[in-house]
Amino acid sequence: MSDQPILSMRNATKRYQSGDSVISALDGISLDIMPGELVGIFGPSGSGKSTMLLIAGLLEPPTGGEVLIGGERVSWPDAELDHLRNFRRQHIGFVFQKANLIPYLTALENVAIALEIDDVPPKPAHAYAAELLRNLDLAHRIDNRPRKLSGGEQQRVSIARAIANDPYLILADEPTAALDSVRGRQVMELFRRIATERRAAVVVVTHDHRSEDLFDRTIELADGKIVELKGGVNKPAVPVNCAVSHRSCLPGG
């Protein structure tokens, strides 16, 4: 998979009917995102950033064009996306502005649930979740419920949950918007690590230009179109490193 893009959008369009007028949220976007690449999507409100993420994440079908993930055509106009839940579980991780943790589960359980849903038995799921949290400096918070965690800690737990199933595509929508600059930087560095060490394609929608140096590429959107592309050279890929947690390092993985 290293030679082919993980995410490809081909002329992706999204139009909404609003009364008598048609609003074009996304207007023929085409892009490829490679393994190990961290891509930033910038743009003002209403530029189509979040719509692009919804379409790339198979949460909404485009009204035109198509989406390929790992070379497989998975979304097109009127595609029944609910049937792609298994695909989403195994191949896409999501991080949002709000951590969206389940309040009655501990940090460990919030991560392990993603694995158990993917039929990993509870014991190895908990062991791997604990390892992920340790690698994100949350060893001391493993048994805490979300309300006991700070905003940054909650976001790191949500990142651990997003990468638990070793997805090769991670989509993040304003993941640092609710964090201060220090915590925001830490989270962006985490995405950089994930892209580099796990060979995942990471797409981050953000307003925050302070961490722009960490991106391999940045894409500027306006009115549903790509108006500017910066970068394009991937950082050097590194092999899977069990020291920084990878599900393939699980017994039998």
Added chain:
Amino acid sequence: MNLGVKDIRFNLTRFLLTSAGVGVLIMAAIGMLGLYRGIVFDALLIIDHVGADLWVVQGGRAGPFAEGSAISSTMDRRVEGLPGVMEVRRFVQTNQQFEFQGRSLRATLTGLDYPKDTGNWITLVRGRGLTTGHFEAIADASVDVDIGDVIRLGQDDYTIVGITRGMVDSLGDGLLFVTVNDATKIAERRTGEEVLLSRAKTGVQRAAAGDGSSVPQDSKIAAVLVSLDPAADPARIMSMILHWGDANVLSRTNEEDLLLNKRLWRLRVQILAFCAVLLVVMTIVISLIIYMMTIEKLHQIAMLKLIGARNSVIISLIVQQAALIGVGGFGMGVGLAYVIFPYFPRRVVLAPDDLAMMFVAVAVISGLASLIGIFRAMKVHAQEVLS
């Protein structure tokens, strides 16, 4: 990972309060059913316990429980002479209100045909049965008198010698057993004014009535209880008694049918209707609870769908919580019923079969309620996590 149980453990107080609310509703439904059973039990108490095969009552009437009945005071001797009749007893039952220690008490006066019937079929919780033909009484605890108490009935004093528990008539009044002769005497009591008016109307003088009274007296004997030889043919004996013309005869089954399907029919239907209404209310309340619990979790459900949870994970979450609320509510309802209903003035029978039936009803209701929650949860889209 059992999400349903983890959520409940996290919100334990709310779960307990919800279950308690459902439990009170279930207790009320159990109580209605128990009240129904209690009324049937009380109505059949005398018929089942007194041990009569046939009841001879006033001709053309269906007494003594469904209609008034007054038969000749010598009817028992006529019945006793029939072939196949092993034993006869006279039966009197009237409602009585009397004053005792400044309190107004109610009882259903029931005559025992002493000495043939000393009341050995009555289960005493304290004291003894009747040992003399006059002025002794056995009272049910619900009458609110005790052993040794002396109560005034008619123009005589009666000493309480035995106490029963749960011996009441179909209206819930406690039974007060005296001899038939005493019961008749108490029932025949007239005021002085009543006697004077009666004499003036008929123009007769003292002893003119032929029974030692200057006032004509209706018989107070309501029925003759007949026990048959084991080899006797009840249909033949009933036929013979019916040919007399002045008497009607009812089997134990007839009496039960008259009580349950005639006299108490409307009451029974009314209680069962209330029970049905409660079950409907219970269905609505449990459905609403499950629906609201689902609505509260829509964001989590969207999140679960986003991370790829199968529908079975979400359905299991809703069904588990509905089942736990149902089981928890049922447990609390039954527990409360056992604690509270013994203090109710009327008998509430908690029959295992009824409780099992109620459990099935609660299971079905919880199942229906969870369907509503599941239906709503299935309409949630993963992207709603962004809302």
